[in-house]
Amino acid sequence: MSKHKMLGSEALVETLAAEGVKNVFGIVGSAYMDALDLFEAAGIRFISVAHEQAACHAADGLARVTGRPQACIAQNGPGAANFVSAMTAAFWAHSPVVAITPEAGSMGLGTGGFQELDQMPMFAEQTVYQVRVSRPERMAELARRCFYLAKVERGPTQLNIPRDHFYGVCEDEIYPTHDLSAGPGPDDALERAASLLAQAKHPVLLAGGGVSQGDAVTQTVALAEYLTAPVANSYLHNDSFPSRHALAVGPIGYCGSKAAMRTLSQADVVLALGCRLGPFGTLPQYDLDYFPAEAKLIQVDLDPKVLGLSRRVDVAVQADAGAFATALLARIRANNPQRLPDAERLGQVELERHRWLDELQGWHAAATTERMHPRALLWELSRALPDDAIVATDIGNNASMANAYLRFSGPRQHLAALSWGNCGFAYGAALGAKLGRPDAPVFAFQGDGAWGISGLAEVMTAVREQIPVIAVVANNGEWGAEKKNQIDYYDNRFVGTQLPGNPDYARLAEDMGALGLRVERPDQVADAVGQAVASGRPCVIDAHVQGGEAVLAEPFRRDALQKAQRLLPK
Ligand SMILES: Cc1ncc(C[n+]2csc(CCOP(=O)(O)OP(=O)(O)O)c2C)c(N)n1
Ligand SMILES: [Mg+2]
Numbered sequence: 001m002s003k004h005k006m007l008g009s010e011a012l013v014e015t016l017a018a019e020g021v022k023n024v025f026g027i028v029g030s031a032y033m034d035a036l037d038l039f040e041a042a043g044i045r046f047i048s049v050a051h052e053q054a055a056c057h058a059a060d061g062l063a064r065v066t067g068r069p070q071a072c073i074a075q076n077g078p079g080a081a082n083f084v085s086a087m088t089a090a091f092w093a094h095s096p097v098v099a100i101t102p103e104a105g106s107m108g109l110g111t112g113g114f115q116e117l118d119q120m121p122m123f124a125e126q127t128v129y130q131v132r133v134s135r136p137e138r139m140a141e142l143a144r145r146c147f148y149l150a151k152v153e154r155g156p157t158q159l160n161i162p163r164d165h166f167y168g169v170c171e172d173e174i175y176p177t178h179d180l181s182a183g184p185g186p187d188d189a190l191e192r193a194a195s196l197l198a199q200a201k202h203p204v205l206l207a208g209g210g211v212s213q214g215d216a217v218t219q220t221v222a223l224a225e226y227l228t229a230p231v232a233n234s235y236l237h238n239d240s241f242p243s244r245h246a247l248a249v250g251p252i253g254y255c256g257s258k259a260a261m262r263t264l265s266q267a268d269v270v271l272a273l274g275c276r277l278g279p280f281g282t283l284p285q286y287d288l289d290y291f292p293a294e295a296k297l298i299q300v301d302l303d304p305k306v307l308g309l310s311r312r313v314d315v316a317v318q319a320d321a322g323a324f325a326t327a328l329l330a331r332i333r334a335n336n337p338q339r340l341p342d343a344e345r346l347g348q349v350e351l352e353r354h355r356w357l358d359e360l361q362g363w364h365a366a367a368t369t370e371r372m373h374p375r376a377l378l379w380e381l382s383r384a385l386p387d388d389a390i391v392a393t394d395i396g397n398n399a400s401m402a403n404a405y406l407r408f409s410g411p412r413q414h415l416a417a418l419s420w421g422n423c424g425f426a427y428g429a430a431l432g433a434k435l436g437r438p439d440a441p442v443f444a445f446q447g448d449g450a451w452g453i454s455g456l457a458e459v460m461t462a463v464r465e466q467i468p469v470i471a472v473v474a475n476n477g478e479w480g481a482e483k484k485n486q487i488d489y490y491d492n493r494f495v496g497t498q499l500p501g502n503p504d505y506a507r508l509a510e511d512m513g514a515l516g517l518r519v520e521r522p523d524q525v526a527d528a529v530g531q532a533v534a535s536g537r538p539c540v541i542d543a544h545v546q547g548g549e550a551v552l553a554e555p556f557r558r559d560a561l562q563k564a565q566r567l568l569p570k
Pocket of ligand 2 (some may be wrong): 396447448449474475476477478479480
């Protein structure tokens with residue numbers, strides 16, 4: 001396309017189309033109505049949500065399942081402000097979300113007009129790039145820049161547009177951004193990593209989000225098999241290695257797999273692949289201080305800023321996880337082409353896997369609770385989920401317990417709130433994921449509290465926009481994760497943690513035009529999941545589970561809480 005006269009609105013929408021954007025999430029607002037009016041002609045679907053938080057989570061979910069940058073848009077001021085938390089979730093997930101935030105007109109900026117606030121500072125810390133379109137002539141250029149940097153810097157960007165610039169005329173050319181790919185890292189780092197791993201007696205791979213987001217699972221499997229190295233998933237990335245593989249030991253981190261933690265604790269060399277070794281995700285869990293202090297640590301990540309950030313590492317490599325794994329395997333193989341699978345090691349892994357599964361099953365099998373044990377729900381759910389299911393998980397006690405149960409066969413199937421840890425992540429993310437993968441069953445797993453923050457109201461979105469996601473609400477009548485803190489640290493003084501009088505979510509769902517199912521016993525779970533998937537409709541499974549001390553998992557922030565101490569008489 002050569003240069004043409006066009007409006008700012010046209011420059012923006014043509015750039016979105018050139019970047020392959022097919023869906024934009026948001027709530028309508030006058031500030032960008034001129035651009036919105038062009039969406040349909042450009043082949044872009046506008047997905048109208050109930051709250052902008054869900055729009056931003058949906059763009060994030062869509063970006064995570066497609067690996068492509070995605071966009072959300074909001075009215076200036078309060079609309080844009082509603083993106084803030086969801087943008088931060090995308091930031092910690094390295095998810096390329098482009099938030100388009102129209103703002104007050106350029107002639108009125110700073111005069112205290114309607115819906116006016118400098119809305120760039122509120123995104124300053126959780127974007128990899130932000131820009132104010134200073135003139136309509138720069139609309140296409142700066143929009144393109146936002147897409148390019150979201151891709152190459154792997155994170156959210158903000159395109160902030162004074163609303164009058166949508167109407168300005170410019171002469172410009174539209175063209176798409178380049179896709180870049182990173183290499184395997186420098187030779188000397190590969191050589192040091194190869195020699196450490198070749199000599200290791202108990203090598204362990206820790207597969208992070210970079211393996212899933214970098215589509216590097218196949219390469220990681222090949223490397224693990226050649227080394228007979230067990231593979232753990234990093235915290236909340238249960239999709240970074242196929243769970244059925246004989247070398248899979250499951251996820252480390254809060255409420256994760258003891259098999260993974262025990263195995264990792266015995267490693268002499270750890271390869272953290274596509275992994276930032278986040279401090280929360282590597283804390284001691286259960287009673288296991290499992291991260292091996294003496295092991296040699298090789299860390300590989302695309303982002304050089306995270307290398308060696310939380311731990312001292314022996315080899316730090318800025319590289320693409322898949323390219324690194326392939327080049328590393330070639331080196332190890334060249335040095336030792338006859339290496340055989342280590343049957344003894346495989347046997348140990350098998351033993352650990354069984355030991356852990358038995359323990360896990362025992363936790364609910366032996367329990368007698370009035371309502372369904374949440375772990376029985378999770379046990380059944382994980383067995384009923386189709387192999388290609390995508391699951392968005394929230395934050396809460398039930399959502400965290402799910403870490404021990406959710407198993408995936410391939411990458412881009414587990415979408416989690418990760419270390420931003422915001423309640424209300426899952427449903428919005430699932431909406432976006434379903435648009436990217438209409439062929440796959442998409443689930444959102446949330447507690448009843450989080451469901452109230454962002455979930456329930458978005459069922460209206462799912463129905464209106466015909467996006468058949470399946471919500472599973474762990475309905476325990478409490479903000480369980482926080483209640484657990486009051487049980488353990490505040491002598492059962494419950495303040496703000498009870499959720500009495502929850503409505504009938506299944507009936508409510510039906511009223512909203514979705515399929516509503518209620519599950520009260522473990523033997524109903526598989527049926528409900530089957531029915532939900534077969535219906536092809538948005539569905540809410542209201543799962544009534546036990547709450548309280550009898551079932552809640554250990555506190556989230558055992559690392560940071562203290563027993564209540566009072567110095568004053570009242
Ligand atoms: C937006 C937000 N607000 C508050 C919190 C603090 N918080 C962490 S877990 C939790 C309880 C979640 O309750 P629920 O969704 O019902 O799940 P449950 O723990 O009962 O399984 C809360 C309030 C948070 N993480 N995010
Ligand atoms: Mg709850």
